[in-house]
Amino acid sequence: MLSVSDTIIATEGIGKTYGTVPVLREIDLRLRPGAILGLIGENGAGKSTLIKCLNGMVAPTTGTVYFDGKPCRSLTVANAIARGIVTVPQEFNLVNDLTVAENIFLGQELTSGFGLLRRQEMADRTQAILNRLNVTLEPTQRVGALSVAEKQCVEIAKALTTPCRVLIMDEPTTVLNQREVKTLFQLLRQFSQQGTAIIFVSHKLHEVRAISTEVAILRDGELVAQAPTSELTEADMARRMVGRELNQLFPELPAAPGAESAPVLEVENVSVPGLLHDISFTLRQGELLGLAGLVGAGRTELAETLYGLHRPSSGTIRLFGRRVRFHSPADAVQAGIAYLSEDRQGAGILTDFALTANITLTSLARYCHPFISRREEQHRAEHFISRLAIKTTSTQTPLRHLSGGNQQKTAIAKGLDHDPKIFLFDEPTRGIDIKAKTDVYRIIHALLGQGLSGIFISSDLEEVIGLCRRVAVMRSGRIAGFLEDDQITEEEIMYLATGVKA
Amino acid sequence: MATTPSSQNQFIHRLRRLAASQGPYLALALLLLVCAASSPAFRRPQNLLNITRQVSYSGIIALGMTAVIIGGGIDLSVGALLAFAGTVGIMAMNTCDNPTAGLTVAIVVMLLTGAAGGAINGALVTIGRLPPFIATLGTLSIFRSLSLYLAGAGLTTARHDVFMQVGGAVIGGVPLPAWILLLLTALGAVLMTCTKLGRHICAVGSNQRVARYAAINTGKVTLITYVLIGLLAGVSAFLLGGRLGSISSSTAGNAYELDAIAAVIIGGASMAGGRGSMTGTLAGILILGIIANILDMWGVSVYLQGAVKGVVIIIAVLLQRPQNQQA
Numbered sequence: 028m029l030s031v032s033d034t035i036i037a038t039e040g041i042g043k044t045y046g047t048v049p050v051l052r053e054i055d056l057r058l059r060p061g062a063i064l065g066l067i068g069e070n071g072a073g074k075s076t077l078i079k080c081l082n083g084m085v086a087p088t089t090g091t092v093y094f095d096g097k098p099c100r101s102l103t104v105a106n107a108i109a110r111g112i113v114t115v116p117q118e119f120n121l122v123n124d125l126t127v128a129e130n131i132f133l134g135q136e137l138t139s140g141f142g143l144l145r146r147q148e149m150a151d152r153t154q155a156i157l158n159r160l161n162v163t164l165e166p167t168q169r170v171g172a173l174s175v176a177e178k179q180c181v182e183i184a185k186a187l188t189t190p191c192r193v194l195i196m197d198e199p200t201t202v203l204n205q206r207e208v209k210t211l212f213q214l215l216r217q218f219s220q221q222g223t224a225i226i227f228v229s230h231k232l233h234e235v236r237a238i239s240t241e242v243a244i245l246r247d248g249e250l251v252a253q254a255p256t257s258e259l260t261e262a263d264m265a266r267r268m269v270g271r272e273l274n275q276l277f278p279e280l281p282a283a284p285g286a287e288s289a290p291v292l293e294v295e296n297v298s299v300p301g302l303l304h305d306i307s308f309t310l311r312q313g314e315l316l317g318l319a320g321l322v323g324a325g326r327t328e329l330a331e332t333l334y335g336l337h338r339p340s341s342g343t344i345r346l347f348g349r350r351v352r353f354h355s356p357a358d359a360v361q362a363g364i365a366y367l368s369e370d371r372q373g374a375g376i377l378t379d380f381a382l383t384a385n386i387t388l389t390s391l392a393r394y395c396h397p398f399i400s401r402r403e404e405q406h407r408a409e410h411f412i413s414r415l416a417i418k419t420t421s422t423q424t425p426l427r428h429l430s431g432g433n434q435q436k437t438a439i440a441k442g443l444d445h446d447p448k449i450f451l452f453d454e455p456t457r458g459i460d461i462k463a464k465t466d467v468y469r470i471i472h473a474l475l476g477q478g479l480s481g482i483f484i485s486s487d488l489e490e491v492i493g494l495c496r497r498v499a500v501m502r503s504g505r506i507a508g509f510l511e512d513d514q515i516t517e518e519e520i521m522y523l524a525t526g527v528k529a
Numbered sequence: 530m531a532t533t534p535s536s537q538n539q540f541i542h543r544l545r546r547l548a549a550s551q552g553p554y555l556a557l558a559l560l561l562l563v564c565a566a567s568s569p570a571f572r573r574p575q576n577l578l579n580i581t582r583q584v585s586y587s588g589i590i591a592l593g594m595t596a597v598i599i600g601g602g603i604d605l606s607v608g609a610l611l612a613f614a615g616t617v618g619i620m621a622m623n624t625c626d627n628p629t630a631g632l633t634v635a636i637v638v639m640l641l642t643g644a645a646g647g648a649i650n651g652a653l654v655t656i657g658r659l660p661p662f663i664a665t666l667g668t669l670s671i672f673r674s675l676s677l678y679l680a681g682a683g684l685t686t687a688r689h690d691v692f693m694q695v696g697g698a699v700i701g702g703v704p705l706p707a708w709i710l711l712l713l714t715a716l717g718a719v720l721m722t723c724t725k726l727g728r729h730i731c732a733v734g735s736n737q738r739v740a741r742y743a744a745i746n747t748g749k750v751t752l753i754t755y756v757l758i759g760l761l762a763g764v765s766a767f768l769l770g771g772r773l774g775s776i777s778s779s780t781a782g783n784a785y786e787l788d789a790i791a792a793v794i795i796g797g798a799s800m801a802g803g804r805g806s807m808t809g810t811l812a813g814i815l816i817l818g819i820i821a822n823i824l825d826m827w828g829v830s831v832y833l834q835g836a837v838k839g840v841v842i843i844i845a846v847l848l849q850r851p852q853n854q855q856a
């Protein structure tokens with residue numbers, strides 16, 4: 028094993044206990060300059076907590092963090108950044124009311140001799156980094172108006188403009204497309220060649236294999252392995268993460284609903300000014316229609332329109348044969364539509380609310396006779412905790428104490444709890460581990476068998492291909508084309524999404 | 530060696546949890562003990578009953594303020610609304626010759642005026658999309674000025690004695706306003722913890738966007754909280770007017786909104802919304818009342834009492850700050 032003096036960052040015996048619950052135990056991690064460490068583990072294994080021990084967000088209960096081979100006592104966020112330990116956190120840390128450039132330079136503003144801001148220079152440098160990341164964003168755009176994927180890019184850009192020696196990224200790719208991921212990886216390799224050590228967390232094991240030089244695996248708060256990536260296959264990683272063999276990822280696809288299957292949702296020539304142009308498609312009973320496209324193609328906007336969040340300026344939406352006009356999500360829910368937002372903490376869950384109250388938030392009316400029945404709520408929460416394997420200490424734990432993936436599972440449970448007939452999934456597997464993904468896939472399929480219909484949006488093409496028998500590909504607010512069965516391949520999707528042959 | 534720090538941690542952890550969840554009640558109990566021990570005059574039942582009466586008027590408003598603040602808003606106009614509703618109500622009562630009819634008219638008009646004033650605030654915040662601070666700062670000025678105009682800047686005095694009999698009523702040794710405060714606290718606690726509306730108010734205050742995506746009619750929920758506090762301002766106007774036999778257009782309800790906000794915060798609510806409790810607010814208003822009373826007993830200048838109140842509010846907020854967040 029590497030001796031501590033050769034490392035840029037290392038830990039010895041790091042442990043963290045919340046209340047009485049240990050979430051990290053005796054972690055000995057060593058990282059040499061230029062290394063790219065893939066940090067993997069199931070939801071709630073302790074990845075984010077370990078990261079927070081390294082960047083000063085959390086004070087470990089036991090153990091020592093070494094930087095440049097020297098122990099650092101009482102690491103704070105400020106002196107971690109001063110030492111060049113820079114983090115892209117799992118949950119965004121952006122100020123919605125500021126612009127992209129202002130966010131990127133927040134806390135490290137460039138000033139002239141008189142303390143005045145050098146706006147032009149900050150805007151130029153922001154533009155430069157955005158170009159390197161290959162994203163089309165203006166430095167002057169307000170962050171609050173950006174999509175989740177765009178916010179993720181701003182968060183990454185912010186980290187990359189900070190001078191860093193250790194770059195930590197907690198699930199930076201959950202909402203990014205292949206293309207953006209590829210650009211990001213090129214940048215990371217450049218950083219690594221300049222001697223920056225990188226810690227990269229992801230549940231997409233193929234990404235971990237592609238980018239990392241070594242892999243660390245956490246299981247239930249313990250470091251079960253740290254090994255060169257070349258020695259591990261994806262299957263090895265998955266097995267050691269979970270502690271047992273995993274079977275096949277995607278369930279058998281059910282037969283495609285035939286033309287005799289009743290249409291449940293018919294969208295005809297729907298336009299929303301500035302967002303959607305002339306969208307038409309039909310969703311049949313029991314069908315899971317995939318929606319693919321690049322960041323900004325309008326997939327989320329389409330789902331939000333169907334959920335009553337945007338008012339179409341023209342076109343018609345028919346639900347079970349009846350024409351509908353939704354004025355709010357309340358109307359949509361009433362009509363049997365559920366929407367799982369891609370923006371987990373911004374629109375999906377209440378981090379201050381208990382797990383139970385989150386699950387019953389939309390469906391609360393059915394627990395009231397006339398007072399809320401806590402016992403029924405409790406039952407429902409327990410049901411979902413076991414069905415989705417949500418890792419939590421109790422049903423009353425506030426969601427902010429749950430790991431990111433477990434928060435995501437709660438958001439799914441919240442959508443399922445009002446028994447929708449049509450479910451709009453927007454990045455449903457964002458940040459959830461590979462075992463939980465297979466659980467979610469199975470649940471979706473079971474529900475389709477019971478007559479649910481769904482729309483499935485995901486930046487993970489593999490997922491779209493594995494789950495859907497029909498895919499609509501969007502490009503700049505329009506549907507560029509439909510693909511069916513054997514036509515659904517990455518090349519075809521990317522061709523329609525970009526308009527150019529790869 | 531491993532067990533000692535962790536069991537010690539565990540103890541500290543429990544203590545913090547206890548302090549965080551029961552803080553206002555512990556503080557109230559402690560305060561009562563200290564005051565009772567230090568001053569025989571304070572211990573007298575008559576004094577204690579007086580305190581309950583004194584805190585009732587702003588206390589009833591504080592209950593409404595709890596709902597408004599949990600819902601992510603604030604209402605600065607309630608003190609002025611009390612004066613306005615009281616003035617209008619007494620004027621309406623004075624047009625009736627029959628005392629019972631007059632009393633009925635007074636209560637109905639005060640409640641309706643209060644609710645209408647609240648609805649205006651609510652509409653400005655939801656439909657008009659004004660920040661609650663600004664909207665209610667505006668209506669504060671409007672309500673106060675309207676009551677000054679109606680009453681010619683003076684008192685509006687009730688002509689029926691029955692009004693004062695009700696306002697001064699004592700049931701089972703306890704003043705009527707105190708009973709009503711207690712009853713409304715219980716109702717408020719049930720509303721906030723056991724009903725859909727209560728849960729929705731918390732959700733809207735916690736994150737309005739999440740609430741909207743969860744099919745909650747956020748505008749309606751917010752509007753209801755303002756109507757509720759307006760209604761309670763009407764109740765308070767009736768009780769205060771009945772106690773004094775009149776409503777002063779210039780001083781009635783002055784600074785009640787500040788006492789109410791202070792009580793809500795001392796009671797453990799978050800100014801950012803989403804968190805708070807009716808019983809905590811009751812503890813908060815009692816803490817404020819007891820402090821004012823004991824300072825009187827100790828002969829501290831009235832002018833200094835505000836400073837003490839301020840210190841208490843600041844300490845309460847400091848104690849309730851989340852513990853494990855580093856700067």
Ligand SMILES: Nc1ncnc2c1ncn2[C@@H]1O[C@H](COP(=O)(O)OP(=O)(O)OP(=O)(O)O)[C@@H](O)[C@H]1O
Nearest residue numbers: 045050070071072073074075076428429430431432
């Ligand atoms: N503030 C907290 N209070 C109590 N428990 C916490 C707190 N933060 C995290 N935990 C618990 O610590 C465990 C590890 O959480 P962590 O966020 O590190 O997981 P993770 O590996 O990053 O998971 P994910 O892949 O879902 O992001 C979880 O079981 C979580 O419930």
Ligand SMILES: [Mg+2]
Nearest residue numbers: 075117430431
């Ligand atoms: Mg995490």
